[in-house]
Amino acid sequence: MRDYLDIGAISRAVSHALRHEPWLYELELDDEGWVPVGELLAALRAERPDEWQVLGESDLTEMISRSDKRRHELRDGKIRALYGHSVPGRLLKQPAEPPAVLYHGTSPEAVALIRSDGLRPMGRQYVHLSIDQDTAKQVGSRKSRTPILLLVNAGEAHASGVMFYRGNDLVWLADFVPSAFVE
Incomplete structure (x- = not known):
């Protein structure tokens, strides 16, 4: 992460785009909440062209690794928010056996x-x-x-x-x- 990039601001924008209002960023979530990284980066660059013009996938990777909570996931050129969605429609999740408590x-x-x-x-x-x-x-x-x-x-x-x-x-x-x- 370049020193002049505000990781908190990027994380908030990514969360907003992937959890709450993807349509404002012209993003389409698939059934599991994934979007291509390139599309997200283009949307973020358009959101703050002066600050985020050089934002890249490596910056997203670092944002995820620095987070105290694991909110996002990158895989195979796609990114998604893991939880916290308020978007209309339901994202598919795989049922699993939880801890006892x-x-x-x-x-x-x-x-x-x-x-x-x-x-x-x-x-x-x-x-x-x-x-x-x-x-x-x-x-x-x-x-x-x-x-x-x-x-x-x-x-x-x-x-x-x-x-x-x-x-x-x-x-x-x-x-x-x-x-x-x-x-």
Whole structure:
């Protein structure tokens, strides 16, 4: 990554393009959320021609490697966001057996609704769950200064037919988690 390239700004733009509004960048996500790297780079260069005219695939590779969370994936000349999508339509994920326990960080105000209705994706395509308490607290702190940590009995939920999908090494996804499996 060249010193003058702002990795945070690039990461935010890539996430916005691949997770939320690809049409603003004239990008078409395939069924699994992939787009050709060249198309993304062209869109980013057009977005900020003065700053990103020299942006290349190696810069995206470095952006991914420097990230404290694995949000994006590069493979075979394509790139995608691994989770966090709010685009219309549903991206295909492969079901997988989750760890026995996962965690969900949320605001104190949401706890009563979760206890009655379970965990729902809200504005996203999937419910986001963390493999460790620290990550769940970090996620919850985006919603509240005093986040509540919920334990999800993912193994039991999976055995009862709840579908889970691997987002990355820290994040698991689910369509919905009934309240019976949330503590």
